[in-house]
Amino acid sequence: MSEIVYPPVIKTALALFKALNIRFRLEGTEHVPAAGGAVLVSNHVSYLDFIFAGLAVHPAGRLTRFMAKKEVFDNRISGPLMRGMHHIPVDRDAGAASYKAALTALKGGEIVGVFAEATISRSFTVKEIKSGAVRMAVAADVPLLPIAIWGPQRMWTKGRKRRLLQRNVPVTILIGEPMYPKRGDDYAQVTADLQARMGELLEKAQREYPEEPTGDDRWWQPAYLGGTAPTPEEAAELDRKESEERAARRAARADAERREGDAA
The missing domain is CATH 1.20.5 (Single alpha-helices involved in coiled-coils or other helix-helix interfaces)
Incomplete structure (x- = not known):
């Protein structure tokens, strides 16, 4: 597969993050398979998550093909980039086609990225997830790779003004141990286990985050840690x-x- 667009996009993003002094904490890269397919399942706290989730596998020399809603591909600016990076459009009125495309990518040795919560979590905790990621991993006979992202919500999230050029924001990306679901498993239970693992990773990222908000900035902290998020x-x-x-x-x-x- 030709990669004319993806590498320059990554280089540009990394250069911008360096200029903004974005401070990364990236752990668990040893869990990313060096080759072969995998379903990368991330929590969802911001509109920038696909960028940071993609960086999770970058040290392993891998690229992630994200499943994203069709509207992103229809946009005149983001559309050409998404298609150039070979991401997978999801049309909720024709889900079978996107599922088939994802399976083809997985069986071809690609990492496919999924935001199993479907939408951004306003509470900044892991919302209930569907069993699609588990079923996809089983059908393609590949592992699930849970990850947690924390920090990008400060730059751009639902219901908040964009602050894309905000400097000195710490971003935490934690990659958990892979899960290996198989045919015959209780998919509901595996999905619950996956959600629990994502929740544990996210809580670890939140509790160990190097900054704590004060005053009006407490909006980006979850309620269970004393923040004012819903x-x-x-x-x-x-x-x-x-x-x-x-x-x-x-x-x-x-x-x-x-x-x-x-x-x-």
Whole structure:
């Protein structure tokens, strides 16, 4: 597979992080397979997570093909980059195609990146995850690689102003031991175990983070550590309301298009 776009993007990102004095803590790189497929499963705290999750496997000389919503590929700026890096578009109305593409990549020896929470966690804890990552790993006969990212939420997360050029932000990336699910396993239990491992990694990253917020900056700290981020229950309610509003907007657009079609 030709890699014309991905390496320059990584070099550019690393140069920018150096200029901004982003201080990395990257642990567990020995768990990244030197070759062969794997499903990289990351928590999701910011819009920048795919960049940092991709850097997790960089020391091993690997690249990650992330599964991302189709809208990112439709964007005139991010779209060409995503396609050039051979990431995998996910169309929620045609999920079978993206699943097949991911399996093809895994069986071809690629690392496929998944944000199993589907959306950014407003509570900055690991939300309930679906069994898709586990089923994909089993179908391709590859390991699951859980990771946790902490710090990028300070630069750009849901409901907060972008601060992409913020300097001196520590970023923690912890890679856990691989899991090897197999056919016949209880997928629900394996998924629960995966979520628990991700939660443990994230809590470790949070508790050992070199900075502690004060005053108004406590928004980026989870509630269980004294921050003002929503609790998991409050975050779930916010997500529910957002989902309902999004569905209402889609229905309104569809109705408007139907009316235009009837009038034409």
